[in-house]
Amino acid sequence: MIYTITVNPSIDYVLQLKNLNTGEVNRTQNDVKLPGGKGINVSRIMKELKIDSTALGFVGGATGSMFLELLAQHNLKTAFTKVSEDTRINVKINAVDQKEETEINGAGPAITTDERQKFIDGLDGVGDGDIVVMAGSLCKNLDASFYLDIAKKIQAQGAEFIIDTTGQALLDTLPLHPLVVKPNHHELAELFDVEFKDQQEIITYARKLLEKGAKHVLISMAGDGALLVTKDKAYKANAPKGTVINSVGAGDSMIAGFAGTFMETKDPIESFHMGAACGSATAFSQDIAVKEKIDEVYKQINITEV
Numbered sequence: 001m002i003y004t005i006t007v008n009p010s011i012d013y014v015l016q017l018k019n020l021n022t023g024e025v026n027r028t029q030n031d032v033k034l035p036g037g038k039g040i041n042v043s044r045i046m047k048e049l050k051i052d053s054t055a056l057g058f059v060g061g062a063t064g065s066m067f068l069e070l071l072a073q074h075n076l077k078t079a080f081t082k083v084s085e086d087t088r089i090n091v092k093i094n095a096v097d098q099k100e101e102t103e104i105n106g107a108g109p110a111i112t113t114d115e116r117q118k119f120i121d122g123l124d125g126v127g128d129g130d131i132v133v134m135a136g137s138l139c140k141n142l143d144a145s146f147y148l149d150i151a152k153k154i155q156a157q158g159a160e161f162i163i164d165t166t167g168q169a170l171l172d173t174l175p176l177h178p179l180v181v182k183p184n185h186h187e188l189a190e191l192f193d194v195e196f197k198d199q200q201e202i203i204t205y206a207r208k209l210l211e212k213g214a215k216h217v218l219i220s221m222a223g224d225g226a227l228l229v230t231k232d233k234a235y236k237a238n239a240p241k242g243t244v245i246n247s248v249g250a251g252d253s254m255i256a257g258f259a260g261t262f263m264e265t266k267d268p269i270e271s272f273h274m275g276a277a278c279g280s281a282t283a284f285s286q287d288i289a290v291k292e293k294i295d296e297v298y299k300q301i302n303i304t305e306v
């Protein structure tokens, strides 16, 4: 079984307007509310790929109830831990004429010691052969060691983990050998406090994540595609041409496509191909991509050694 952990899920309030004028009243052309959060997006893509997953995390308050209602439409298996503070609302603004996406993400609820413990105890059933995907920001009073504690616990129970987070929280988990890490190229540069001049430098720094313990390293580069870097090789997936509608969740979709395919095939290149297809398919969709879109985009992706 794959478990996804979204510590800090959200209602994603996606607003589309022609132009965003800050300091003025702006009116939307179209708006939707989606059940958001990185692990949720991973579970949603896995559902499209017919791969079973259970979504875990903290939910609370009236916004938490609405989040669960929105999520119910997707028929995912879930086991959330209830908390007393409200689930956050994240605002995503797509200014169509300006071709600009602006995101404002809430801080999310504070988690009490009891709620934290209840969540950790809920992982007792995770075991041999399971994969746990941990993705997204932590709630405001959870320290960076939260992911590390989970990784240690589920590993002791025989499961593997994938982590999609940034900064020190990511670096701390590398000695535990995560199955996959997927920083985007900006996050990779920040990790090492460098600026990349070319693709070769990105590959060099991605390899440092392998040296520190990651089993597979993907680097996503939005409209420039993605890289899969192994000890002695590197592969590039192109980003097919298409109309970008809402790229929120493209990175999560890539992780879902990679992890789901890897669990079934153990073939990193085929998994990368599917990951890239899911990422671009989501960028070309209003919401997280559906299977038909993924299949269409898959045929337009080429994986080349670089």
Ligand SMILES: Nc1ncnc2c1ncn2[C@@H]1O[C@H](COP(=O)(O)OP(=O)(O)OP(=O)(O)O)[C@@H](O)[C@H]1O
Binding pocket: 184, 219, 220, 221, 222, 223, 224, 225, 226, 237, 238, 239, 240, 244, 247, 248, 249, 250, 251, 252, 253, 254, 276, 278, 279, 280, 283
């Ligand atoms: N404009 C685009 N055109 C085509 N493919 C795209 C585009 N944006 C994203 N993708 C695909 O999706 C992958 C993941 O996107 P991106 O690099 O934006 O991830 P991210 O920064 O983790 O995003 P997020 O946090 O919003 O999920 C890219 O590597 C690429 O394959």
Ligand SMILES: O=P(O)(O)OC[C@@]1(O)O[C@H](CO)[C@@H](O)[C@@H]1O
Binding pocket: 008, 010, 012, 035, 036, 037, 038, 041, 090, 103, 105, 135, 136, 137, 138, 248, 249, 250, 251, 252
């Ligand atoms: O604030 P975080 O946890 O880093 O990111 C949360 C978020 O931006 O990530 C998803 C897209 O990747 C969205 O569904 C959600 O709103």
